[in-house]
Amino acid sequence: VNPACPGGGDQGVSWRRLSARMLLLSPVRELAGAIPALVGVIVAGRAVGGGHSWWVGPLGAFFIVCLSVLRWMSTRYRITPEQVQLRTGLLRRKTIATPADRVRSVDVTASALHRILGLAKVDIGTGSRDAGSGLSLDSLTVAEAAGLRAELLHRSSVANPETVASRDSVAQDDAVAQDRSVAQDGWLGRGEQETELVRLDPRWVRFAPFTLSGVLGAAAILGLGSRLLDQLDINAKDIGPIRATLTYVEGNSIWLDVMEGLVGLALLVTALSIGGYVLAYWGFRLTRHPRGTLQVTRGLLTTRATSLEERRMRGIELAEPLLLRSVGGARLAGITTGLASGGGRGGVSSLLLPPAPRAVAATVAARILKEEAPLTAALTPHGPAARQRRYVRALLAAFVLVVVSAVAISTGASRWLALPALASLPLAILLGADRYRSLGHALAGRHLVTRAGTFVRRRDALACDGIIGWNVRQTYFQRRSGLVTLAATTAAGRQRYALTDVPLPMALSLATASLPGLLEDFLARADKDPALLGPTHS
Amino acid sequence: MQLRDPAHLVSSRAVVYWTVRAVPGWVVVLLGESAWLWSSLNDPALPVTLLALTVLCAAAHLIVMPRWRYRVHRWEVTATAVYTQSGWLTQERRIAPLSRVQTVDTERGPLEQLFRLANVTVTTASAAGPLRINGLDLVTAQGLVVELTEVTSRSEGDAT
Numbered sequence: 001v002n003p004a005c006p007g008g009g010d011q012g013v014s015w016r017r018l019s020a021r022m023l024l025l026s027p028v029r030e031l032a033g034a035i036p037a038l039v040g041v042i043v044a045g046r047a048v049g050g051g052h053s054w055w056v057g058p059l060g061a062f063f064i065v066c067l068s069v070l071r072w073m074s075t076r077y078r079i080t081p082e083q084v085q086l087r088t089g090l091l092r093r094k095t096i097a098t099p100a101d102r103v104r105s106v107d108v109t110a111s112a113l114h115r116i117l118g119l120a121k122v123d124i125g126t127g128s129r130d131a132g133s134g135l136s137l138d139s140l141t142v143a144e145a146a147g148l149r150a151e152l153l154h155r156s157s158v159a160n161p162e163t164v165a166s167r168d169s170v171a172q173d174d175a176v177a178q179d180r181s182v183a184q185d186g187w188l189g190r191g192e193q194e195t196e197l198v199r200l201d202p203r204w205v206r207f208a209p210f211t212l213s214g215v216l217g218a219a220a221i222l223g224l225g226s227r228l229l230d231q232l233d234i235n236a237k238d239i240g241p242i243r244a245t246l247t248y249v250e251g252n253s254i255w256l257d258v259m260e261g262l263v264g265l266a267l268l269v270t271a272l273s274i275g276g277y278v279l280a281y282w283g284f285r286l287t288r289h290p291r292g293t294l295q296v297t298r299g300l301l302t303t304r305a306t307s308l309e310e311r312r313m314r315g316i317e318l319a320e321p322l323l324l325r326s327v328g329g330a331r332l333a334g335i336t337t338g339l340a341s342g343g344g345r346g347g348v349s350s351l352l353l354p355p356a357p358r359a360v361a362a363t364v365a366a367r368i369l370k371e372e373a374p375l376t377a378a379l380t381p382h383g384p385a386a387r388q389r390r391y392v393r394a395l396l397a398a399f400v401l402v403v404v405s406a407v408a409i410s411t412g413a414s415r416w417l418a419l420p421a422l423a424s425l426p427l428a429i430l431l432g433a434d435r436y437r438s439l440g441h442a443l444a445g446r447h448l449v450t451r452a453g454t455f456v457r458r459r460d461a462l463a464c465d466g467i468i469g470w471n472v473r474q475t476y477f478q479r480r481s482g483l484v485t486l487a488a489t490t491a492a493g494r495q496r497y498a499l500t501d502v503p504l505p506m507a508l509s510l511a512t513a514s515l516p517g518l519l520e521d522f523l524a525r526a527d528k529d530p531a532l533l534g535p536t537h538s
Numbered sequence: 539m540q541l542r543d544p545a546h547l548v549s550s551r552a553v554v555y556w557t558v559r560a561v562p563g564w565v566v567v568l569l570g571e572s573a574w575l576w577s578s579l580n581d582p583a584l585p586v587t588l589l590a591l592t593v594l595c596a597a598a599h600l601i602v603m604p605r606w607r608y609r610v611h612r613w614e615v616t617a618t619a620v621y622t623q624s625g626w627l628t629q630e631r632r633i634a635p636l637s638r639v640q641t642v643d644t645e646r647g648p649l650e651q652l653f654r655l656a657n658v659t660v661t662t663a664s665a666a667g668p669l670r671i672n673g674l675d676l677v678t679a680q681g682l683v684v685e686l687t688e689v690t691s692r693s694e695g696d697a698t
Contacts, residue, residue, distance in 0.1 A: 524542030
């Protein structure tokens, strides 16, 4: 096999290939991805060459198949005791090496196509924020993927160079035998039991319509549909069902049309969000492995297995978006170092529970944290000054709206403009009241708990030993009310977890209690702090 | 319970530096308004009022802001922590334990070089928590960097 690579001392470890079955998978996928381009080429060829350019399509397909064979031949990976290495590229050889102890997540994803062929894609995340720093192996057999994942994630207990090396020499002899041996060594084959923390209850699908994901889906479908019609140069009125609908709509009164349109939209959104929920979360399971990882498995067609090392976890976020909160639902995400919060970046998500009843979310969070207090503890409200600020700020926005519309009406705009402007005043009061009701904090067990927000109310429990500093911020008006915004900075999740508008003494005693030994040096018992009062000469 | 101020002020040259740094923004606004005045010389009442107001605001800002900042901007390094205070209308105090410090940088823009000043930025593993000390005297800044680098190289772990 190949000679040694950067990071010497690992000559004994041989290079492994991706599964040969990938040769079936990747042309199919690339062809599917290239269909629009191929259609374009064929149409253009017919238009230009008068039917003589039919060979362009098959040639393109052949080219794509060749490319995927070349990619399979040139891609190899290996795991030495120190590093995970991946070599790719035929002309430009590229070797990506990552220190094995930097591996923070190993995700196994299998799309419907993968699953038919018994394959899975493995993404190895290093927690770096740079795009493209992770390694992606597409595709391995399911057994190989499971073995690789066990090998990487539980390195601290498996990290015995000899076992790894001997396992790899087996792999060199016979790929099938390697599959089997890794599967036996894998995290399920050793008699260590994983404990299930929660499993999807199909009744939770009732929360799907309250998650706005359907709205996005509907917008995407409508947008895509209209663009497609536009691209293909088809007039929407030429399509039978649409024409029939249009004639029907034109025959009705406008109010009936609006009502029917809204009902239709609501049905579409509901159907889409339920579909999305089922596709994404079907078969959801959250398990804990005794070696210290949490594992999320989910997906109806595309299955995903994501794992989080518990030593990288710094806490948990319980989020209740307004709609979900109105029906008693919540979702959970982990506060993890090395992952962007809310997923997205690198496709790695720290989701720990899809929209589910709030009580379930609290129970699951308690099981994850091994502590009940952060989710159940009563929160300390931030006091009358904070309440006043919530109302003032909400009303200020409404007041601006009223003034603007008054000016507009006086310069000749429609009087109906006054209606939304005046309606915004009671709404602002409700908003202020709810924003204050959400606001609270507590020091519960080993966690600093904060809660805030109306449109998305979040209760964040941040482990005290994950706090790496304090930011104490005061605007001019906050100083006048004696309030501060205290933010605990951390290397995980959102990077800062803030307590908005806490009275200064309360903030300081909370900060010293949750992270003893840091602030004490900087406390003063003086009554007045001149720098906080601003310059005397202005 | 109150927080006390960090022990050290920044360099007094920072007052001039902040003033000079704030001038270009106001110049752009004033130029724009002058152009408006130039283009409407036959009815100059509104542009002239605006111009006068802007000049007043600029003068107030350029006089008050740097001096206020100079009273607020402070820093301190103890055996265990870094503590900074910055801002003027909105003020922020940042505290980070030395054991969590990851990098210490200095940065000097052209204007700062002119005034023999330097910025020192102390970063932790949190993207939200870099501690910046603006307008430090160059010699003080270099000494501070040496001190911080030495202290932090002694602590172990990846500081997350």
